[in-house]
Amino acid sequence: MARLNMRELALKLGVDRATVSRALSNDKAHLVAPATRERIRQAAGAAGYRPDLTAATLRRGRSHTVGILVSDLGNETFIDVIRTIFRHLDARSDAPSITPLIAETLDHPDATRRLIHTFLSRRVDAIISLASTEADTAILQDAAREVPVVLAIRAIAGAVFPSALCDDRAGGAMVATHFAERGHKIVCQVQGPPLSATFKNRALGFSEVCASRSIVETPQRIFAETATSAAGKRTLDALLAISPRPTAIFAHNDALALGVIEAMRHRGLRCPEDLAIVGFNNTQLSRILAVPLSTVDYPVEEVSRHAGELVRNLIADPSYRFESRLFTPSLIVRASS
Amino acid sequence: MARLNMRELALKLGVDRATVSRALSNDKAHLVAPATRERIRQAAGAAGYRPDLTAATLRRGRSHTVGILVSDLGNETFIDVIRTIFRHLDARSDAPSITPLIAETLDHPDATRRLIHTFLSRRVDAIISLASTEADTAILQDAAREVPVVLAIRAIAGAVFPSALCDDRAGGAMVATHFAERGHKIVCQVQGPPLSATFKNRALGFSEVCASRSIVETPQRIFAETATSAAGKRTLDALLAISPRPTAIFAHNDALALGVIEAMRHRGLRCPEDLAIVGFNNTQLSRILAVPLSTVDYPVEEVSRHAGELVRNLIADPSYRFESRLFTPSLIVRASS
DNA sequence: AACATCTTGTCAATCGATTGCAAAAAGTGT
């Protein structure tokens, strides 16, 4: 039960494989007489002919494949961005559709290196990384010599890649400003792992505004090992041990915020009365909670659209003069602060 | 800056491409003299040679690629299963590593069809579907004539595919039994969309035990449009309108349960005093909540391992006499019930 | 009628690695 290939189909129709190829293609279809083209398309459809994309890739040098690196497949924001990027990439219905090769790094530089090699071996047309850390700089630069590499969500300090980012610093600043306006005097951050620039920038923006508006950030820094609700939950003890006690918390993402809130509830503390909290990302969760979570809305649509455009343009023309962009998030104030 | 290919590498070393190919392969490396082999491997490493897998795929007829269909990339359980399957598939370090092609169907039969065609065009060695609904039966059967198709998590009634499933019916039954033991007399389910066999079976198992233990299931059926917390939240009004009022709820997954709980909290109702709740899947969330959620632990490890084994064996030998298996979940009683 | 132009289709090379077959080289025994 071998698959039907183009040669056989051509034979059956009494034409050359070249004619079949052109008739079925998007861009060269005009080179074959309308009648023949239709006949071939009919027959191909009827016979269930499916072109072999590995052969096509080999010959063309283009795979219509894009590798995408993400640190954690469980993160809603990453997934939203991936979805949206590929929605934009496939929206151009003239171009053949692009298959994403999705891979998870879990922030291991080794895994990243391996995965990038795999991508290149499979001849992806471009690589999008939502997972870059500084440890990956060299690998990504190497890769960029062969295919376009686009960064989204996470930047790498000191390396210039085409990128589509959220202005995390501005986001952090917004939260601090909000706290200032609500009259909080003593505040604290529950910080995500400083591995990725994301969390560093959120912290930075927050601290800058605190300093300028003379809000006191508690000297004790609270870091969660991972940006998850379980880790967030575990930080409450440390938070409560801080003296003087903060009245508002900036959690670096919604999962961390949820963890803190649940731990608080467990102890009978109320939010926002006992402790105000703001998260980051505006995930589904933040809307569900009985005390809806104040948070910073991530500009998923803009980031994804720009990342998609960068990829599309760079694939079409590797020397395209790209423009990296930073999109501003927006504060959403709900009941938790 | 064209990539180095095997021909050039061979030329540089003064050997034939065939020798290079064999030296770098896993299975044929013994055919080349140890000294030559080492020399070639060194040179390949130094030159940063990376074999072109599309060419290799074309020639071999094997892509070392597996297509995986999932209905929703935002679902933690699906993601866990995907991760675990590929961990098992790659564990065999003798075999070359397998690249997953992950695609999301969102339960649209059209999308499923398109994605399967893409998989086949890209010559995947097998397809794993975690997303099958009855609407996909024909498409999957077609696909199965070309490559092994393995089902995980979701079965299709009336079609025989190699599969690795959770005994959802048993899971539902466990919840009902638990309610009976706790003395609940009137209970209700918050059901997921009956599109997938999963939810049907959970409902069935629950109802069967209710009937046999003479617990009353409220005549009104509650269906959530999607198995998400937002949808779960919206069901509370309907739940409270039921008379006589149920004292315990079986939510078909943890997200639905969370939605109900948050809606309850919003109204000042307490869990489990006012309404006991059990979810399904034992997601991270269920552990975080201040009132930890009773739930049914999904046998992720077993399902994934078996799915991985089916795939591995069927790729090695398409006529492998497979055994479909059903793994039993287990009830985890926490504070919510 | 002669010639240019356009359409349609064929031929054959090509992408890069793999592998069956056979030749060359090395090793063994007498």
Next chain:
DNA sequence: ACACTTTTTGCAATCGATTGACAAGATGTT
């Protein structure tokens, strides 16, 4: 030194689609 086995290497076909070059035929122009 010779016959013979075993190891190592090279040759060339192959996987399936794409595409530049070109030929044959159709159409138009003067």
